Amino acid sequence: MPICALCKSEVDKLINSHLIPKAAYRPLRVNKNSSGSSPFTIHPKKRTFIQTDRQVAHDLLCTSCEQLFSRNGEKIMGTLWATQKNFQLLERLNDAEVLLDNPPKSFYSPLFLTETERNGLIYFCISILWRANV
Numbered sequence: 001m002p003i004c005a006l007c008k009s010e011v012d013k014l015i016n017s018h019l020i021p022k023a024a025y026r027p028l029r030v031n032k033n034s035s036g037s038s039p040f041t042i043h044p045k046k047r048t049f050i051q052t053d054r055q056v057a058h059d060l061l062c063t064s065c066e067q068l069f070s071r072n073g074e075k076i077m078g079t080l081w082a083t084q085k086n087f088q089l090l091e092r093l094n095d096a097e098v099l100l101d102n103p104p105k106s107f108y109s110p111l112f113l114t115e116t117e118r119n120g121l122i123y124f125c126i127s128i129l130w131r132a133n134v
Contacts, residue, residue, distance in 0.1 A: 014059040
């Protein structure tokens with residue numbers, strides 16, 4: 001029986017978990033009626049790049065653990081990342097308090113995000129790092 005990489009439980013079937021959530025790929029695909037196309041995959045060692053809709057995924061998590069990642073990070077980030085219509089995180093960051101402006105870097109107070117959004121952003125980032133490491 002397969003074993004969930006997170007909770008280590010034996011399960012009947014593992015979920016095909018995406019490194020970057022499927023929902024994050026949707027905004028990258030430009031409307032078919034426009035001149036855009038699929039996002040690029042870059043292979044630095046091969047010195048190549050290709051346009052593809054292929055996503056990095058692997059049978060990794062049980063249903064419960066996949067739902068933890070979705071509920072605690074992906075759904076929260078889904079309200080903030082760029083879409084065809086807007087980029088909520090950038091729009092709110094543009095209005096946020098700058099703590100230190102040291103071009104080309106600027107540092108902002110995280111308080112422009114709600115506590116739930118801050119926790120979701122942290123959870124989301126750690127979940128991607130964990131998946132990439134696994």
